Amino acid sequence: MSNFNACHFETSAVRGASGGDEKTGAISFPIYQAATFKHNGLHESTGYDYSRLQNPTREELEKTIALLECGKESLGFSTGVAAITACINLLESGDHVILSEDLYGGTFRLFNDIYRIYHIEATFVDTSKEDEIIKAIKNNTKVIFVETPSNPLMRITDINMIVDICKKYNFISIVDNTFLTPYYQKPLNLGIDLVVHSGTKYLGGHNDVLAGFIVANNEELISKLRIIQKSTGATLSPFDSWLVLRGLKTLHIRMDRCQENAIKIANWLKENKNIDKVFYVGLKEHKGYDVNQLQSRGFGAMISFRVKDKNIIPKILSGVRVISFAESLGGVETLVTYPYTQTHAEIPLEIKEKLGVDEYLLRLSIGIEKIDDLIKDLENVLEE
The missing domain is CATH 3.90.1150.10 (Aspartate Aminotransferase, domain 1)
Known part of the structure; x- marks a missing residue:
């Protein structure tokens, strides 16, 4: 199959990362509805072992999302909240996170109710104001997480400002790009470390699938997130991966x-x-x-x-x-x-x-x- 990486966004969205199924020529990438894959012999894997680890349909979707977001790799999760949870699992007990105060209530609940008992501290501020972010920084701050536009008041945070702060203090920067999608906004190109999506929304586009994604360029973060993904198990199913692939064609x-x-x-x-x-x-x-x-x-x-x-x-x-x-x-x-x-x-x-x-x-x-x-x-x- 030809490499479509040089194509415009619209063409890449329609064709996907591989341009179809290389083995069969199917234009619509197949749903590999398999939980496990056989081996030809000892140490002879096909590259797929068990679908929690990787599945061909999910792999095609992850590569396509990475292509559209200009990232090295993408990881597909069962929901957007599962993707955010994987990001939180990069932290250790005692770490501190700064977040947009105007953001999805489920994200607030994760930090305020669920992970607080593990001593992960969260401060919610108006991330459109640099002085509020600076005031919120602590010795144990590790991450700045923003929604831009925010939910529901559509506040805009200056992504370049977030990148500058995170580089200065060696923080991980995360942008939830659900509202604008990679079609309108590419935070990785501006220097953000991790982009998250609720793929349930515009990427799927038809109110018929739950999905979440993380996209990154940093290989160390990608490696850590892969371990978190396979260990916690909230991976995206083959059928749901196919639904998002289909949705992306008209994004x-x-x-x-x-x-x-x-x-x-x-x-x-x-x-x-x-x-x-x-x-x-x-x-x-x-x-x-x-x-x-x-x-x-x-x-x-x-x-x-x-x-x-x-x-x-x-x-x-x-x-x-x-x-x-x-x-x-x-x-x-x-x-x-x-x-x-x-x-x-x-x-x-x-x-x-x-x-x-x-x-x-x-x-x-x-x-x-x-x-x-x-x-x-x-x-x-x-x-x-």
């Missing part, structure tokens, strides 16, 4: 259509009398707009907005017909989520109040539907 088309719709909806929401504030990276007045322009080539399709009267929230959530009231994001369908009781339910009330993740906030994951239908659906619940 660029979906992202562009979702973003096109998102820009129109964000501007429409801005003018609605019932909306107090719109959080979308693609609005020029967004606080992080200029930084995002420097480090990415797109805005994504995630929007949060605050209503003026919280009493209309139930009407919105029960009244939408084209848009679905559901958790998650990144699929072809437009979803509306209520972070206060859903994605960020685990975050303590005082932190939610500080961030503005309150009873007035809604989050939209914009899909690929006809824009007229989406806006009409919002009109029906916001303007009656």
Whole structure:
């Protein structure tokens, strides 16, 4: 098979790392639904022994994700949270991590509830502000973990600033790139050590698979993460690997259509009398707009907005017909989520109040539907 590494992103996404199955010529890479693989003799492995260690379908996906993120290697996990957990397992008891304070509630729960008992310390700060990061540094700090854009308020962190701090203090830098995907943002190219994804979202793209990924260029980190992956066992199944491979083929088309719709909806929401504030990276007045322009080539399709009267929230959530009231994001369908009781339910009330993740906030994951239908659906619940 030809090497497609020199191709543009769109071509690499469609063709995958290998351009199809070398052995059979199958255009759609096969699902190797096997748990174990036979050996021809002593010390004669085919390269595959047991699917927890590696499976041909997962290997093809991992190589494709690495190619798209401009990384040396990628590791596929059963969920995004499993990928983040593997990153945490790089730490030792007594280590300290600095994280974005505005981030997915499941990440907060991992650090605050699960790993705290193992004496891994976490400090949550506004990582868009360098002085807050510097103030949070301790003698035992080992990692800075950021979401950019953040969830759900779409804060933008300067990735170059994070890289500079981590190099100065010899920290590991981690960026959750779920919202923008490698199509719009490539943190590894800016010097970040590890990129994580919830592959459940845009990479899969159809709300039918759970997956997570870590991508890296540092061979020492890759080696450690491989040991963690095979030892803890939360690896991605062959079928789910195939679903993500299929989803990646249309990633660029979906992202562009979702973003096109998102820009129109964000501007429409801005003018609605019932909306107090719109959080979308693609609005020029967004606080992080200029930084995002420097480090990415797109805005994504995630929007949060605050209503003026919280009493209309139930009407919105029960009244939408084209848009679905559901958790998650990144699929072809437009979803509306209520972070206060859903994605960020685990975050303590005082932190939610500080961030503005309150009873007035809604989050939209914009899909690929006809824009007229989406806006009409919002009109029906916001303007009656």
